[in-house]
Amino acid sequence: MKHIGLALVLLFQAHATSVLVGTWRLDVAHSVLTGGLDDYRATLEQRLRIEVRGNDVTVVTTTSGIGSSFAPKTTTEQYRLDGITRTEPWGDVFGQKRRRKADWETDGRRFEIVDEYDFGRVVQRWEVSDDPNTLSIDYVSTTGPGLRRYLVYKRQPS
Secondary structure (H helix, E strand, O other): OHHHHHHHHHHHHHHHHHHHOEEEEEOHHHOEOOOOHHHHOOOOEEEEEEEEEOOEEEEEEEEEOOOOOOOOEEEEEEEEOOOOOEEEEOOOOOOOEEEEEEEEOOOOOEEEEEEEEOOEEEEEEEEEOOOOOEEEEEEEEOOOOOEEEEEEEEEOOO
């Protein structure tokens, strides 16, 4: 019975890999942009390139159309989706740390990331639609005055 449960978890993770991997484009019209992003609704362009290897998810984000230069900016974020809380360096200031826990949901279409800082908490819930051409990220922060974003991305052809 224990082996059947492990096989199901691995099957769900393999399925999640197939639905997450690829390039996604921000659908500004269906997203809730807050924290200053709404000011750039007309010019904002964002793409995610997602790769998955086992429980490791790499997201390369390219954003343009915001700030004074509107120049593209690329960042890379890595998530280890294994349910273990890790303390890791964070930010540009020496000595800052965050506690991060990230894990798959049992259906393989969702995962959650919880980041805890000395000044608050950020929870991201990523979900791929059943069809699987839409990715949504529900982002809730208790840092500062609090913030909630709901970002919707559409799958791009390979």
